[in-house]
Amino acid sequence: MPLQEQTSLWSNTTVKILDVHSGILQVGRVLSETELKSDVLLLMGSGEGELSMNGEVCHIGASFAAHIVNGTSYTLTARSEDLQYIVIMYQVTSMEGASLVMPSYRKHPLNTSFIQDSVTQTEWVQVAEKIVAKWSRGEGLERFHANALMQGMIYELIMEYESSQGGAKSDMVDAVATYISGHYRQNLELKELAALAGCSVRQLQRRFKQEKELGPMEYVIQLRMESASRMLRHTDAPIGEIADRMGYRDMYYFSRAFKKYFGVPPQRYRLTSASRADTYMADSLLRNNLASSYESSEGTVICHMRGEYCVTEPPRRIAVLDVQYADHLLALELSPAGSVGTGSSTVNFPQYIRAGLQNTELLGTYEYPDLPAVEQLSPDLIICTEVHDQHYERLSRVAPVLMFKRNESWQTILGLFGELTGKRAEAKRIIADYHRRTALLSEELAPVLAGKSVALIRPLESLVRVHSPSHRTGAVLYRDLGLPAPLFVADTSDTAYHISVDRLPVVHASHYFLLSNELMQNGISATEQRVWGMLDEGERQHIHSVDAATWIGCYGPTGINGIVDQIAQAFLA
Known part of the structure; x- marks a missing residue:
């Protein structure tokens, strides 16, 4: 998310209380809500009991706090002592009236139901009691103050949640998934993973499946199979070696597991993957009319941001207005006639490709190309990015211009350069390597x-x-x-x-x-x-x-x- 959008997001965000109520839940009594229509902050002032959220049960006590999101069902039960509780129902809105989209990083606290450490929440309960008192008065200014207090609580909620991310109290699924990602090649057992999470095997399986949509051992198999397929597609390692790397001591068992997952045995998968990759690449290029190619009766046609260019013969003098394109040509054992460089006070070619550009004319920088130098160079093709759109007409009077998005995949661009210069095989080899x-x-x-x-x-x-x-x-x-x-x-x-x-x-x-x-x-x-x-x-x-x-x-x-x-x-x- 761009910085300006993030700043606007929080600057234009407000917390609005919908309702507040408090009470005492006597021993043996139950407070239950199904499919909440708003987010809820639930706090306990004193007592002891249990909270169940979507089937998960936890013990609660004094100064306990829980954040429960819209759509969740929960049940609060007083066990050995009466429970003094406070329920604050709220929603987060944009002051400009636009629909609010929370930041998209994983498990943002306002999109997540979770429990906070009871030791840290005493002050929250005190603030919540003030909110209850001010809300109950029903006066405009008092409710305005209640909303202001709630906004402060939400701030503390976000900061505490984020500061705890990745620590010892991280979500059990995250901890187990991280462990699996680093150890899936080893012999893992459910008991071992459950012990790591500090829960029972059954609880781990249920929680893992809720978040990942597959069980922990299925997740192990998925990572193994994805890694094996990558090895089969991009290396010539023997099947037995790949099986051993993935944690399978029996190659026959690995082949059976691979066929069950992908529908074909490993060797057939390897033999057909190359042709599949070529077909997929061709299809994807045709779908992308900005950076692609196709064959015509007159020759290969390169599609770019400003139109199409038919390659009747490979260009001999190419000017590039982005250093990355000089790198592409050098990789194909070609040298541009002219290229922009890097720097401001002193402009030069980057050190890592400088040796290959001894006979290349310097054409300014990416941001400020030296257009008179381009004109004096008299190239037969110019390659630039969308940043140079303002110069397109002037450049077009010098030579044909290909314009690509600067952030286009280097592999896509290298493939097109191979088409352009008659070095398709070399480009494919570089990508495969x-x-x-x-x-x-x-x-x-x-x-x-x-x-x-x-x-x-x-x-x-x-x-x-x-x-x-x-x-x-x-x-x-x-x-x-x-x-x-x-x-x-x-x-x-x-x-x-x-x-x-x-x-x-x-x-x-x-x-x-x-x-x-x-x-x-x-x-x-x-x-x-x-x-x-x-x-x-x-x-x-x-x-x-x-x-x-x-x-x-x-x-x-x-x-x-x-x-x-x-x-x-x-x-x-």
């Missing part, structure tokens, strides 16, 4: 990172950007290498979140790749210094500082493989 390499490295990293998560963060002027699997570099970590993402970012379509430095512990990762701007600004920024200081001394050995310019701006095959090199160095050196 990358998949093979990351598949093997993923298996090597899995035991090293067992039960640990990895965050990708970038300090900005006063905030920290936390990148998700949807970001291009995040995809290398989380999709290609299968590194475990923190719960904070695991389930989102946003490319990044922006949080204050003070809230960095909420991410709760075991390892941090810190995208540093030190090389660009000749020193560490104040925000970056605060990030280092915010993390505990014991965690500093798990901070891996990397160059932001390379990790964020260089998305060609050489740059991406360089990122993979640094990840391997960080964890395996």
Whole structure:
């Protein structure tokens, strides 16, 4: 979610109390609600009893607090003592009248039913008693004050919930799922997983299935089969070796389990996966009319953001206005006639591809291309991104222009460059080698990172950007290498979140790749210094500082493989 949207979200959000009531529940009596029509904050002032929410039962006592979301059913029972309780029904709304969408990271507290530690909630009960008193007066100003007090309680609720994420009291399903993701190649048993969660086998199975829609052992099999299929598709490892890596000591048993999961035995799956992949890639390219190709009677046609370009013969003098495209051409053993560089006061080519650009003319920078230099170069093809749309007409008078989205997959672009330059086979080989390499490295990293998560963060002027699997570099970590993402970012379509430095512990990762701007600004920024200081001394050995310019701006095959090199160095050196 962009920073501006996050700021607007909370700035325009208000908490509105719908009703408040309190009372004493005598021993043996029951208070029950089915399918709540609003969110509820339930607090206990004194007494002892049980709370059941959707079939889960827990013991409650004095200063107990529970957050119960809309649609939940609960039953409150007084056992050995009378229960003094307070029920606050509320809803969160937008002051602008728009429908409110909570931040999308996993299990946001306002979308989750949960119980807070009773020791910390005494002050909440006192505030709730004030809300009851003011609400009962039924006066406009008093109810206005009651809503203000409730808004403060919701703030405390969110902060306490987030500060506890990833700690010893994390949800049992999250803890078990994290453990499985790092140990699924080993011989796991339900009793072992239940002991880890601190519950019975039956309770773990029920809770796990509610959240994951499959049991814990089914989850183990799913991870094993997904990893095995990746090895079969992208490596030439023998079936017996793959079976052993996945925790199967009997290759025959592995083959039976694989066939049951995928419908075909491992060897047939391997033989047909290549043709399936080619068909899928062709179909996906045809569906994407912005970055794709098709064959015509006149030759290969490249589809881009501004139209189509028919390749009647490979271009000889190509000008590129993004460094990543220079990387693509060099990977295909070609050199652009001209390319933009990096830097501001001194413009140059990035170090990792500089040697291959000895005879390439410098054409300014990505943000500020030197258009007269492009015109003087007289290329027969220009390749740029949507950032250069304002220059499109002028560039088109120099040579044909291909315009791609800057955030397009490097593999898609490399495939199109192979079509464009007559090097299809070379492009396919580079992509296949990358998949093979990351598949093997993923298996090597899995035991090293067992039960640990990895965050990708970038300090900005006063905030920290936390990148998700949807970001291009995040995809290398989380999709290609299968590194475990923190719960904070695991389930989102946003490319990044922006949080204050003070809230960095909420991410709760075991390892941090810190995208540093030190090389660009000749020193560490104040925000970056605060990030280092915010993390505990014991965690500093798990901070891996990397160059932001390379990790964020260089998305060609050489740059991406360089990122993979640094990840391997960080964890395996």
